[in-house]
Amino acid sequence: xxxxxxxxxxxxxxxxxxxxxxxxxxxxxxxxxxxxxxxxxxxxxxxxxxxxxxxxxxxxxxxxxxxxxxxxxxxxxxxxxxxxxxxxxxxxxxxxxxxxxxxxxxxxxxxxxxxxxxxxxxxxxxxxxxxxxxxxxxxxxxxxxxxxxxxxxxxxxxxxxxxxxxxxxxxxxxxxxxxxxxxxxxxxxxxxxxxxxxxxxxxxxxxxxxxxxxxxxxxxxxxxxxxxxxxxxxx
Amino acid sequence: xxxxxxxxxxxxxxxxxxxxxxxxxxxxxxxxxxxxxxxxxxxxxxxxxxxxxxxxxxxxxxxxxxxxxxxxxxxxxxxxxxxxxxxxxxxxxxxxxxxxxxxxxxxxxxxxxxxxxxxxxxxxxxxxxxxxxxxxxxxxxxxxxxxxxxxxxxxxxxxxxxxxxxxxxxxxxxxxxxxxxxxxxxxxxxxxxxxxxxxxxxxxxxxxxxxxxxxxxxxxxxxxxxxxxxxxxxx
DNA sequence: GGTCCAATTCAACGAATGTTGAATGATGGG
DNA sequence: CCCATCATTCAACATTCGTTGAATTGGACC
Numbered sequence: 001x002x003x004x005x006x007x008x009x010x011x012x013x014x015x016x017x018x019x020x021x022x023x024x025x026x027x028x029x030x031x032x033x034x035x036x037x038x039x040x041x042x043x044x045x046x047x048x049x050x051x052x053x054x055x056x057x058x059x060x061x062x063x064x065x066x067x068x069x070x071x072x073x074x075x076x077x078x079x080x081x082x083x084x085x086x087x088x089x090x091x092x093x094x095x096x097x098x099x100x101x102x103x104x105x106x107x108x109x110x111x112x113x114x115x116x117x118x119x120x121x122x123x124x125x126x127x128x129x130x131x132x133x134x135x136x137x138x139x140x141x142x143x144x145x146x147x148x149x150x151x152x153x154x155x156x157x158x159x160x161x162x163x164x165x166x167x168x169x170x171x172x173x174x175x176x177x178x179x180x181x182x183x184x185x186x187x188x189x190x191x192x193x194x195x196x197x198x199x200x201x202x203x204x205x206x207x208x209x210x211x212x213x214x215x216x217x218x219x220x221x222x223x224x225x226x227x228x229x230x231x232x233x234x235x
Numbered sequence: 236x237x238x239x240x241x242x243x244x245x246x247x248x249x250x251x252x253x254x255x256x257x258x259x260x261x262x263x264x265x266x267x268x269x270x271x272x273x274x275x276x277x278x279x280x281x282x283x284x285x286x287x288x289x290x291x292x293x294x295x296x297x298x299x300x301x302x303x304x305x306x307x308x309x310x311x312x313x314x315x316x317x318x319x320x321x322x323x324x325x326x327x328x329x330x331x332x333x334x335x336x337x338x339x340x341x342x343x344x345x346x347x348x349x350x351x352x353x354x355x356x357x358x359x360x361x362x363x364x365x366x367x368x369x370x371x372x373x374x375x376x377x378x379x380x381x382x383x384x385x386x387x388x389x390x391x392x393x394x395x396x397x398x399x400x401x402x403x404x405x406x407x408x409x410x411x412x413x414x415x416x417x418x419x420x421x422x423x424x425x426x427x428x429x430x431x432x433x434x435x436x437x438x439x440x441x442x443x444x445x446x447x448x449x450x451x452x453x454x455x456x457x458x459x460x461x462x463x464x465x466x467x468x469x470x
Numbered sequence: 471g472g473t474c475c476a477a478t479t480c481a482a483c484g485a486a487t488g489t490t491g492a493a494t495g496a497t498g499g500g
Numbered sequence: 501c502c503c504a505t506c507a508t509t510c511a512a513c514a515t516t517c518g519t520t521g522a523a524t525t526g527g528a529c530c
Contacts, residue, residue, distance in 0.1 A: 014508095015508080032269075034267075034269055037486075037487065038487080039486085039488095047508075048508065048509050049489090050491095050509065053489070053490075059488070109355075113355065120344075120412065135420065162431075163439070166439065169405070170408075173408060177354055177355065177400075177404065178400070180355070204443035207443045208440060209439065213442055213449065249478095250477080272517065274516085274517080282479090283479050283480080284479095284518085284519090285481095286477075289478075290477095293518080294519095471530100473528100474527105474528090474530105475526105476526090477524100477526085477527100478523105479524075480523080481521095482520085483521100484519095486517075486518105487514100487516075487517090488514095488515090489513085490513080492511090495506105497506080498503100499502100500501100
């Protein structure tokens, strides 16, 4: 018995390409770039796989679009903190970097793994796209370290580029691995793992780069500020 | 015109399963676990894909065998350094850990990416196999940190488990990412990237964990000792 | 020299993937 | 009301993948 012929044309609800990107982000986060299939993304978005090709050129183009949506806000916030006339002590500015990173990347394992994977794979020449996105971010953080050296807060022989690499990468490693590793190796519950890890890490890192390692850190603001007003409401 | 019928039976040279593992390691290193195909591994080993199934149960079994071949030697060397009666200063023992890690994992991006990938993916419960291999290694390194605290070399409030995580993970991040990132962001040539990164990192790390961060590090032995006698000669 | 086993290859299967072309319905302007 | 354009779906394509069963051969042993 043949079913009633399915209606072909458009659904009553138009599909916003941003909705597809949301779905892609979610599936990428769960399965990784390579393993995430277009069919899974389409299912998540509630549409046909072919529709994705109407809005995007290819799977890779979706990745590009995801980057374009994700990076500029991060860079914008970082550049505020990195402004040369920011009067706050270097430790606080660096902690602010950690907080910005955290707010934007904590809930998005897809972007984290995509970027890292792309860098690892592209040994020959990391894709220009990624480099164009990452370089300004690195430079913003690095300039805070440079200013810290100039102001006498940080040790004079600090390798500021590597210092940037260490700060940012370990943050992402903590996000990616500690929630799995720490509960298994000790009893720490899932949520505390990342928070604890980041605080211990920042304390260690600061001692490593400060001109006066034994001076106590100033009180650090909470990692994430709850903004209960803004909720994800999607019609 | 049909070619001469290919000989079916065994080649004159028997295929050592270790040869297949070598090939798998190489292809895994190049393409990653998921993307590496059995056909590519078979080609690299110079045999038919089906032969792999004669020697191993599945693709995953090859991974298991790779781990079993790789980890015990690392653990064995680490446990020598971690012996409680080792009289060397803590800084030197930790640098020895770095050197051991380096010797065994530097040339093997496959293992590095496999382990990390497995941990990231297995958020629910990192595969027991991996945990069984990793836990003793973590504990060996951690015991050096614990002894360092007890001896008064390291700060009393050191979180030794996270300290282990930081040391080992950043080492692997340096191996995986710096050769690609550093030459792109500055002029540093490929080979120096890892060596420079590791020295700067260890210096920063030591300041972060030492009881007296400003005391200079003792002279550190070279990262890798050339052993020109042992060459990879395969008939 | 015959027989058996271990090692190897060939060919194919079913499933999944990225992608495309044609068909179809809705929407809005004239 | 008609028609063009847009958004969507269906069905299929070619590839690739992990895996398997049958066929084949070399060597060891009697």
